Amino acid sequence: MELTVDSPMSALTRYLLLILLVLAPGSALAEEGCPAGQLKGLNETCTKLSERTKLPLDETKPMRFEAVQVSMMMIHVQATGTITEDTPAEFERFLKSDEASYSKDLHLHSLGGNLMAGLRLGEMIRKAGMNTMVGRSIPLEGITNIFSYDSATCASACAYAFLGGVTRDYGDRDFFGLHRFGVDGKAISGDDAQVISSIISAYIQRMGIDQAVLRAAASAPFENGVYRLPVALAKRMRVISGQSGxxxxxxxxxxxxxxxxxxxxxxxxxxxxxxxxxxxxxxxxxxxxxxxxxxxxxxxxxxxxxxxxxxxxxxxxxxxxxxxxxxxxxxxxxxxxxxxxxxxxxxxxxxxxxxxxxxxxxxxxxxxxxxxxxxxxxxxxxxxxxxxxxxxxxxxxxxxxxxxxxxx
Known part of the structure; x- marks a missing residue:
């Protein structure tokens, strides 16, 4: 039985402008205005994806991890795609690579996927000492040529993986969604529901998160899918934590x-x-x-x-x-x-x-x-x-x- 959760600066900026490292603004529809497989890079020019990137443009594809150099000074790890039962093993392979040493900041963009794999991924993120953010970037051809989206999504299984971050953050433009758990697209109840609820509750406690998160997830109608957790409430529940000192x-x-x-x-x-x-x-x-x-x-x-x-x-x-x-x-x-x-x-x-x-x-x-x-x-x-x-x-x-x- 596979359990799934399915669902839909500041003064520093003036310096970055001088050296042309401010990234082109993104949108939810990255391809808009460009041929298929291209995005707007520096100078608003449609540019092909980097041949070296493993990150999927199609977010329904399995999740991949990659260190992304967003400027000459800044690197983060990008995780994009659907969480599958193979995602924890994929993340373990990434952690053993040289890329994993480049940054402790993990940006997540995912519509969800396999719940148990999401919980396992969260445990691995915490053990690796990584910080989680909701965000999405993808490398294009050229040096430090990146497309960064204005907003990103981390829903259902991704939301639980996100909780593994040592520090955790997302913004008002991002979509952070909690989903009731189910089997094969249907809500579960009875003993199965109690077992899964206990597993998630124990995980949330280990991550240091308020149990109100589980109640918020349970309040979402399964057929409609997702409860969007506002930033202010996320801070009170300690879903967002550690960024503001x-x-x-x-x-x-x-x-x-x-x-x-x-x-x-x-x-x-x-x-x-x-x-x-x-x-x-x-x-x-x-x-x-x-x-x-x-x-x-x-x-x-x-x-x-x-x-x-x-x-x-x-x-x-x-x-x-x-x-x-x-x-x-x-x-x-x-x-x-x-x-x-x-x-x-x-x-x-x-x-x-x-x-x-x-x-x-x-x-x-x-x-x-x-x-x-x-x-x-x-x-x-x-x-x-x-x-x-x-x-x-x-x-x-x-x-x-x-x-x-x-x-x-």
């Missing part, structure tokens, strides 16, 4: 000053942080627990930094790197920080500028040493960029801000 602010007294301490993870990286006010200035300190801050960012000395805060405002500041014998850390001075800055989606690092690199790259085009240095810098900032949100920030941050009003 969710944390809790702890208030302490240090030598008569109020200090907030916190910890957060960005994917597999751990950071500790603090927030304090000293002589009228507001300082956010990020401590490099795992010594993973890129080497280039360790040059920072009063470099311009920009944030987007929880109220949607742009906050400008400065950043410098320091290191004591045990730990390196970046200190951000952010004058306009408020009690709302860490609420909602939280405080997001949007950009760090390197004035010397910017100056040398100004007016340059192509693969010059100056532009390559700029690309490397942008990639390092993207790698480090973080987002910190704390549900208790509105009540705790004002305790720190009071110190800013004290006489120097």
């Amino acid at each position: 969710e944390t809790t602010f702890n208030v302490e007294d240090v030598d008569g000053r109020t200090v907030i301490r916190f910890e957060f993870n960005k994917r597999e990286r751990r950071y500790a942080g603090s927030l304090m006010c000293d002589e009228g200035s507001k300082f956010l300190t990020i401590m490099d627990v795992d010594d993973v801050i890129p080497q280039s960012l360790r040059q920072a000395s009063n470099f311009p930094a920009r944030f987007i805060d929880g109220a949607g405002r742009t906050l400008n500041g400065l950043v410098s790197y320091f290191k004591n014998p045990k730990l390196g850390f970046l200190i951000f001075s952010i004058p306009d920080l408020t009690k709302q800055s860490f609420a909602g989606e939280g405080l997001k690092l949007d950009d760090i500028a390197n004035p010397a690199i910017d100056r040398r790259a100004k007016g340059k085009v192509g693969a010059t040493p100056e532009m390559i240095a700029l690309m490397n810098w942008v990639g390092d900032v993207q790698q480090f960029s973080f987002q910190i949100s704390a549900a208790n920030s509105v009540n705790t941050v004002p305790l720190v801000l009071r110190d800013c009003k004290r006489p120097k």
